[in-house]
Amino acid sequence: MLEEYLPILVLVSVAIIVALVFLLLSIFLGPKRPNKWKLSPYESGMDPIGQARERYSVSFYMIAMEFIVFDLEVVFLYPWAVRFTQLGWGTFAAMMIFLVILLIGLIYTFKKGTLDWDAKPLNKPFKS
Amino acid sequence: MNISEPHQAIINDLQQKYPDKVLDVKEHAGATVIVRVNRDVVHDVLETLYNDHHFIYLLQVFGTDRFTSENRFEVIYHIFSLRDQVRIFVKTWLEEDNLVLPTTTDLWKAANWQEREVYDMFGVQFTGHPDLRRMFMPEDFEYYPLRKEFPPLGIPGSIQLPSTTPDTEED
C-alpha cells in the first residue's frame, strides 16, 4: 500500500541530497584563509563602534511580537477558509469568536501606540 | 575703478561707521569688489553688513597665503545680499604668529564648515567655533597643506598607509 508514496520519498531525498551537496561542497573546495579583519563585522570600511549585539529600542521587539500573533491567526484561518462553504454555521460562529478576540488584541496595541513609529513627540529644530 | 552704484553706497556706509578701519577697496572687471578691513573689527563689519544691508547669504570663507614677511595670511568672506543683489568680498590680513579670528557662525550657520576648511588648510583658529576640527584631512595630519612652504607632493610618512598583512597585530 505504501508503494504509491515511493515517488514522493525519492523526490524529497533527491532534493535534500542536491541541496546538501551544494552547501557542503564549498567546505572541501573553497580556500580557507581567515584573518582578523575578515572575521570582524563589516562596518562599511570603518571600525565598528561597539559590538554587534548592542541593546536597541524596545519598539522593534513590540512590532516583532505583533507580527507573530497575527501571522499565527492567518495560519489558523487557512484550513477554515478553504472549506468554509461546506462547514456550516457552527464553525463559522467559532471562527468569528476567534477573530473578535484577536480584534480586541489589535485595538489594545493600537491604543498602546506600538504601531505608529512617529508617535514620539517631535520638535524638529526648525519648527521650534 | 568703476564700482557700481549699490556697491559704492555700501562702502560709503562702512567708511562712515568704521572711519579708519576700512583700509582699501579693490575692484576688478566691474563685478568683484573686495573691501579690506582691519582684523580686530572684521566681525563687527560683517555684523553691520548682515543686519543693515541684508547680507544673509554667506557663500564661502577662504584663506590665502601671501607669503610675505608681515601680515602673511588673508581670510576672505564672500557674502551676497539678497535684497539689493550685491556681492561683496570682505578681506582681512593676519599676522603669522597670531592666526586668531572670531567666528561668524553666530551670524551664518553656513560658516561652520567653511571656517573648519580654512583651519584645516591654513591653521587659522576661529574662537567660539562650535567644533573646530579638520575638514578634509584626518586629525593625525600635523601640517597645514595650503601654506606655500608645504611641498605639493606632501611630506612622506605624514599619513600612515594601511598594513598589507592583516594578520599581524597592529600597534
Added chain:
Amino acid sequence: MGLESALGEGFLTTKLDAVVNWSRANAVWPMPMGLACCAIEMMAFAGPKYDASRFGSEVMRFSPRQSDLMIVAGWCTYKMSHAIRRVWDQMPDPKWCVAMGACASTGGMHRSYGVVQGCDNFLPVDAYISGCPPRPDSLLNALIKIQDKIKKEHTVLLDK
C-alpha cells in the same frame, strides 16, 4: 580507450579544477569600490548599453561578503585607503582586484599630498586599466582578462 568512450555519447570528463575555475570565472560578482569619475563609467559598464551581465558579472554587490572582484574606480586618498583595505580584507577568499583608471593604477593626474600614488601600494592588484576614465568597453576587456586568469588558476588542492 578512455572513460569517455566507455560512457558512450553525451558524456564529458574533465578535471575538478577546470570545473571549479570555469564556474568561478563565469560568475565574477564585482564589488564596486566606486570613488570618483571612474565610478560613473562603472555604472555605464553595468548599464544597459555596455551590459556587464553578458559576462556573468550582473550583480553589483555593495557588501564585500558576496563579491569576488573589487573594482577600485577613482583616486584613493590616504584617508580612504584604510577603508578600501578593510573592505578588501573582508571579502571571501578567491578574490581579485582591478585598478580602474589612471588614478587607481598610478595616482594619475593627481600628484598631490592627499592621493596614494597607485592603489597597489596597499592592495594586490590583478589588472590595471589605463584611461581617464577608461571607456566601459576597456573595463569589459579587463573583466575578460580576469576571467582568463581565473581559468588558469592553480589547483584547488593547494588551497588547504
Added chain:
Amino acid sequence: MATDTEFLSRANPTFFKKHQKAYVKSLEDKHTTVEVVSDDPLETKMVLNMGPQHPATHGVLRVLLELDGERIVRNKLDIGYLHRGVEKIAENKTYQEFMPYTDRFDYLSPYSNNVAYCLAVEKIAGIEVPDRALYLRMIGSELARISSHLLWLGTMVMDAGAVSFFIWTFREREKIYSIFDNFAGHRFTVSHSRIGGVASDMSPTAVQMIKDFLDFFKKELERWRSILDRNRIFVDRNMDIGQIDADEAIRVGLTGPALRAAGIPYDIRRVAPYGKYSEMDFEVITRLEGDNLARYYCRMEEMHESVRIIEQCLAKMEKGPIRADNAKKAYPSKDEVYYSMEGMIHDFMMTDTGVCPPEGAECYHSVEAPKGELGFFIQSDGTGHAWRLAIKSPSFANLQGLEYILDGEMVADTVVLIGGMDPVMGDSDK
C-alpha cells in the same frame, strides 16, 4: 540618559585614532533639539555608521547617526575621503594646464565646470570670446545639466526602490555621451573649452544628433513624469521629509535646486547672466514647500528648461570663429599653427606660459552648475600660474545643509534625503 562618553568608550579605532575619536566626540557634544522621549535605563542610544563605502551615499561620504529607535537624534557628516588638494595643484599649473582638473570636480556635469573655469580666467585676463563659442558652451553646459539631473533621477528613484528608472535614465545618458563623444572628443570628461573660446566646432551630424535626442527626450520626460509625479509610493516617500523653509535654507547656505525648492529664486543665470543667457527666455523654477518632493519637481522642470535653452541656442547660433584670434590670449587655430611661423610660435608661447593676467588682480566668477553655484576666485601674480584659486563648490554647501536637515528624520529617509541633495564628493572634497 546615556552617559556622555558612552560612544567614545565603545569606539576603539585601529587607524587614524585621533581623527575617529574626535569625530565620535563631536557627535556626542553636538547640541540637538530633537527631544528623546523615553528616559528609562533600558533605552540605550544606537550609533549607526553609514560609512564611506555605501551604495546610497552617492560617493564616499560618511554619516554617523545616533538613533533613538527609528528616529535620528543627532548626525555628523565626515567628508574628505576624496580630498586631493586640487587648489594646491592649481598653484603649480598654468591656467590651460589646469583645465582637465576642472572635469574631475563635479564629474556628473564636467562641461559646465570647464565653462565656469574658462569664464573666470577670461574675466580676470579680459579676453573677448566670439559668439559662436558662447553658444557652443551654453549647449554643452545645458546638455551636461540634463545628464547630471538624469543620473540624479536614476539613483534617487533607485534608492527609493524603482530600479527600472536607473536603466532608462542611463539609456538617455548614453545618448548624451555619444553626442559629447562626437563634438567634444570624449564621453564625459571632455575638457572642451579653451581660454578664449572652444576647442573644436560642432559638426552638422552632432547638431542632428542633438535635435533627435531632444525630440525623443521631451516625450520620454513626459512619460517619466506621468509615472512619478502622482505615484502614491514616491510622493508619500518624499513628501514632508527634509523640510527646510526659505530663511533657514539661506542661513545654512544651500545652493542650486535645493535652495530654489525652498522658495528663493537664486539662479546665477538670472542674477548675474553670463554668456548669452540674458537673451534666452527660460524660467527659474522655484517651489515653496522646501521638502524632498519640491527638490524633485525643481530638477525635473529644470530639465524642461534646459531643453528649451538648447533649442533656442541651436536656432540662434550662426557660422563664425570659435576662438578669439588674439594670439596673446588664446590658442591659434590648428591650420594656422601648421602653416605659419607666427602661429607655431604663438602656440608654443601659449602652452609654455599661457595667459598672464595683470599682477595682483583678484576676480570671482560663478556659473549655475547643475548642483548649484560653482564659482572660481582667482588671485593672479602676473605669471602664467594662479597665485590662489579658491573653488566655491556647490556640493560642499549642500552637504552642510544635509547635516541640518537630517536631524529628526527617520533613518529610512536618509537614503532619499542624500539623493535629494544630490552631492558629488569630487566636487565637495576639492
